[in-house]
Amino acid sequence: MINKKIVIKLVSIVPITILYMMFFITSSTVAHLPLNEMLLNEIFGQVSIGDEKAIVLVIENIYYIIIFNLLFGTAIYHLINEKGIYLFIRIKDRKRWFYKQTFNMLGCSALYSGFFLTTLTIIFMLKTNTGFNLLTIQTLFILWYFISMVLSMSTIAINLIAIRYGSNIGFLLVYLFMILQLYLSLKFDEIPIIGDNRYLLMLNPMAVITIGLSSYTFLNILAFINLIFLFGCLVWWGGQYVNKIDIGLSNSETR
């Protein structure tokens, strides 16, 4: 169910991205990098593991994740907190209701990341002399999938923690978790014993896509499946949790 408020929230990333990229837009230099590489460099950093290279989100550039978390981080929580009693005396299956909310969230994150990537692509197209090709479309699709999944997972996690401990603590814990994962991704090859095992890096949702974007490898497929698996686990656990909470007792914000 998309209403006007949600549309404004989703579109808000466009002016924010333009503002964030203002230095780049106003600079007089023309980039000679291909469009797909510019997108990757803007959003990701690279980690070398032996001969392979993996890409991870860079801490400096996760502003779009933080904004999405702030905008939607309490959506499900507020429904449960404020309308939970009215909702759950009518809805028989809480789990199904929660699954529906999470898929709404996934839809919102897909639209949001779509707006974000479109804005970035347009900005880069204005500043580069290289064209739009098949590789760019492929890169955009992979980025869109990756960002949508990370956004929805982090936001659902904040909502679930918020139900128990309050929204501020939910936000801080998820933010800390993301920062730690990013840090571990960037320093992965320095970790003794496991640092050479690229499959273990794939378990980290912040570092799941390998640099071989032009050809599908086993790692690419594994990364895609891994994200779906993590999302599925989170939604399943969330369903179990929402099913069990005592809505009559809780206003966790003011505990």
Place this chain on the structure above:
Amino acid sequence: MGLIHATRMQISLMLNQLNFKLSFTIVMIYALLTYFIHLISYINIDVSVMLSSDALFIGNEDNPLFNLFIKVFPFIVVFPFAFSNILDREVNILPLLCTRMTKSHYYWSKLITSFIGGFLIILIPFLINLLLLKITFPNNNNSHFGPYNSLTYIQDLTGSNVYVSTVSTGLPFLKLYLYSPLLYNLFFTIMLALFAGILSMFALSFSLWIKKYKVILLIPIFLLFYLSDIADHLSYNLKYYINFRLLDYVTINTSFGKLPWFFIAFCLSLLIFSVLRIWIAIRLDMSKGRIPL
């Protein structure tokens, strides 16, 4: 109930809240984890090549987890007590508290407690880290600046290796550092704790505007840090570079171009803003003849 009693009551409330416990725990984990990383990294290494305990201090920018800490710092300082006013309004306890301790005592005690909360979450873990390092590691002259009196040591300390025109060069409070690196560490720990306290006060005064969605309270301080970073980037185009990165002024690092007056003015403006906001809140509430809800 006097202001001291009101503040004691607020401190007691803060110490029992999850927000304070969480932020304190995060800084404590940072302090202990950094210590254990140093312990592990110096296994089987000769004591003569170990870095000095003062150089391994967590307030130093060369520490392995320092970059993580500065990313989390703008969020942590909001947590100790800044949400308390919103909570009081949500549970409708504000009229009860105000009738017990008067509105002005209520607001001033909130502000003081908020400062104490921000101060404590930094001070105690940092001091524990310093103590552990002093017990475990040698007190030699191996610092991050290189061996004592070597060329790199002197260059870093005096700032003669800087290639950009800056307003100032060299290590701030150099005489204190040369006199005692331990005192230097203590001095910067107190500076960082004071800064955290002031930011915490600022967050609390900002919270008086927020009626709903308390997560919004995390934005102002994050924005302050973000804007200071942008100002720092822009500053490279000036005739003389000025360092606008806020945490560079209260941590131990060799970054150049620090303008102490900028930082003092910044902290004072935050302080004045917080005090004025509270004063206006009290005056407005009194003039309207009602307790704010």
